Amino acid sequence: APAKLTGEGIGENAAEEEPRVLEPGAAPFGNFRHYSRFHPPEQRLRLLPPELLRRLFPPERSEARPILGLDVGCNSGDLSVALYKHFLSLHDGENCSDASRELRLLCCDIDPVLVERAKKECPFPDGLNFITLDFMNQRTRKVLLSSFLSQFGRSVFDIGFCMSITMWIHLNHGDHGLWEFLAHLSSLCRYLLVEPQPWKCYRAAARRLRKLGLHDFDHFHSLAIRGDMANQIVQILTQDHGMELVCCFGNTSWDRSLLLFRASDP
Numbered sequence: 001a002p003a004k005l006t007g008e009g010i011g012e013n014a015a016e017e018e019p020r021v022l023e024p025g026a027a028p029f030g031n032f033r034h035y036s037r038f039h040p041p042e043q044r045l046r047l048l049p050p051e052l053l054r055r056l057f058p059p060e061r062s063e064a065r066p067i068l069g070l071d072v073g074c075n076s077g078d079l080s081v082a083l084y085k086h087f088l089s090l091h092d093g094e095n096c097s098d099a100s101r102e103l104r105l106l107c108c109d110i111d112p113v114l115v116e117r118a119k120k121e122c123p124f125p126d127g128l129n130f131i132t133l134d135f136m137n138q139r140t141r142k143v144l145l146s147s148f149l150s151q152f153g154r155s156v157f158d159i160g161f162c163m164s165i166t167m168w169i170h171l172n173h174g175d176h177g178l179w180e181f182l183a184h185l186s187s188l189c190r191y192l193l194v195e196p197q198p199w200k201c202y203r204a205a206a207r208r209l210r211k212l213g214l215h216d217f218d219h220f221h222s223l224a225i226r227g228d229m230a231n232q233i234v235q236i237l238t239q240d241h242g243m244e245l246v247c248c249f250g251n252t253s254w255d256r257s258l259l260l261f262r263a264s265d266p
């Protein structure tokens with residue numbers, strides 16, 4: 001019988017998959033092998049206006065083309081590619097050779113197997129770069145991000161995407177880790193799009209580990225930042241890290257909001 005996925009709220013959302021999909025086991029970083037099957041990019045994309053980047057960075061202001069984006073926790077790249085196509089209004093099979101002059105995405109993930117797959121399957125290798133990076137490793141992060149930015153003579157990204165990753169940072173690095181993660185992104189990106197996982201997903205993720213007979217996440221029981229996670233992240237980014245909430249693009253069918261923030265001096 002098909003097993004119910006009980007990862008990050010999976011299971012509460014009636015998504016079902018064949019058991020072999022679960023074999024990689026714990027996925028302690030949310031590094032699920034087939035993530036986009038149970039959280040498809042389209043759910044998020046339909047909430048995001050395709051002209052968003054053109055509106056935020058109108059050509060006359062974008063003296064320094066291309067627009068540079070950072071996708072943190074890209075998994076196997078399905079959402080990264082979908083975002084790229086969405087914002088450039090590219091259609092399936094269409095390959096626009098000029099696209100990489102408009103938008104360049106640096107996409108990173110802690111899991112090298114997922115990154116290899118992303119590289120192999122990416123239909124726009126000029127527009128998207130995939131790298132293995134533990135974003136919480138400050139030293140490697142600095143080297144790899146600076147090396148990308150310096151190719152364009154820039155020191156910051158125009159926009160960062162943190163899609164369904166905040167919970168994994170929080171569970172693995174605690175309150176301070178989440179706070180530092182958001183602090184760094186707010187200093188590194190002029191705009192930030194965040195899709196926080198709600199608290200019920202934390203419980204589901206912890207339950208899932210227990211069912212697999214594994215240890216709880218180190219920090220799960222000691223987290224003081226809890227409850228309404230979207231609101232908690234808004235508070236941290238606006239009150240502690242000086243960002244402004246520009247808008248909320250509404251909730252996905254998974255009850256996750258898409259929050260857009262702007263640095264106070266973008």
Ligand SMILES: C[S@@+](CC[C@H](N)C(=O)[O-])C[C@H]1O[C@@H](n2cnc3c(N)ncnc32)[C@H](O)[C@@H]1O
Nearest residue numbers: 029030031073075079109110134135136163164
């Ligand atoms: C649940 S998936 C989300 C994938 C994609 N962003 C999406 O929304 O479809 C979370 C991803 O974050 C990655 N991740 C977790 N901790 C990370 C870290 N410290 N540095 C980089 N990636 C990380 C995981 O490997 C996983 O692929």
